[in-house]
Amino acid sequence: MNMIKKFYFSILGLAFIMCLFSFTNIKKVAENKWNGVASYYHAKFHGRKTATGEVFSNAKMTAANNFLKLGTLVKVTNLTSGKSVIVKINDRMNANNHRLIDLSQAAAKKIGIVQQGVGNVSIEVLSAATDYLANR
Secondary structure: OHHHHHHHHHHHHHHHHHHHHHOOOOEEEEOOEEEEEEEEOOHHHOOOEOOOOOEOOOOOOEEEOOOOOOOOEEEEEEOOOOOEEEEEEEEOOOOOOOOOEEEOHHHHHHHOOOOOOEEEEEEEEEEOOOOHHHHO
């Protein structure tokens, strides 16, 4: 019976944390810089087409965002560890997703958010896409 209680409370705690991160606001902190929550793509998306028409690979340094222009390069920094990675925005997230960015698993691993599944990050635009789709 004690193991059932532990399991039940573990599930409730995980659900609470996921709800907390699911409704986190995106905060603009400077020109071309935002803070918010990052998550990463599930393996089931590997091999599917992205919004740019590219085939998604969890091994590449790419990400999804709902307000930056496709093809934009951004620096993503884990606010807890200080680790950062540069990714290209090549996809869009579900409109109901309130997170700042969804990273490929390779990018998420590089900044250390794979264990938790989500993390507080800062994103900074390095180069805005001029006309990404025309230059593919």
